[in-house]
Amino acid sequence: MQSAYEVIIRPIVTERSFDLMEQGKYTFEVARKAPKEEIAAAIEKLFGVHVAKVNTMWVKPKNKRVRYQMGKTRTWKKAVVTLAAGEQIEVFAPQQAAEN
Numbered sequence: 484m485q486s487a488y489e490v491i492i493r494p495i496v497t498e499r500s501f502d503l504m505e506q507g508k509y510t511f512e513v514a515r516k517a518p519k520e521e522i523a524a525a526i527e528k529l530f531g532v533h534v535a536k537v538n539t540m541w542v543k544p545k546n547k548r549v550r551y552q553m554g555k556t557r558t559w560k561k562a563v564v565t566l567a568a569g570e571q572i573e574v575f576a577p578q579q580a581a582e583n
Contacts, residue, residue, distance in 0.1 A: 487525035490517045495561065503563065509572055513539070513562045522562050533567040 494500075495510040503510065513522050523534040539562045544555040566572070 484521065485514060485517065487528045490514050490521050490525040491529060504571075507566045507568070507571065509564050509566065511562050511564065513560050515560050517560070517562075519562075522564065526564050530572045532570045532572060534564055535567050536565040538563045538565075 490513055492512040492514065495512060497510075500510040509526075511522075511526075517525075519537040519539060522537050522539070526532065526534050539560060542559050542561050544558050547554055547556055
């Protein structure tokens with residue numbers, strides 16, 4: 484079993500992922516060999532929340548060109564984690580503007 488920091492590589496910050504946060508779903512890049520149980524355990528350990536569901540998917544490579552050389556981006560694994568009702572991860576919570 485890997486440590487929580489090896490399982491969760493980074494959060495995914497896109498417009499779509501921010502829209503999913505309103506539904507209690509958070510998106511992360513995870514280790515390629517991490518099963519759903521390890522992903523759920525790592526999220527619960529790192530952020531102190533209860534995970535209701537984990538959906539994983541493979542992000543396929545895209546063709547890219549650098550000057551005259553063709554290549555591909557890397558293949559990576561993405562996890563969408565659904566939290567228990569009423570919970571949120573504070574790192575992603577929208578920041579309230581301080582009124583002076």
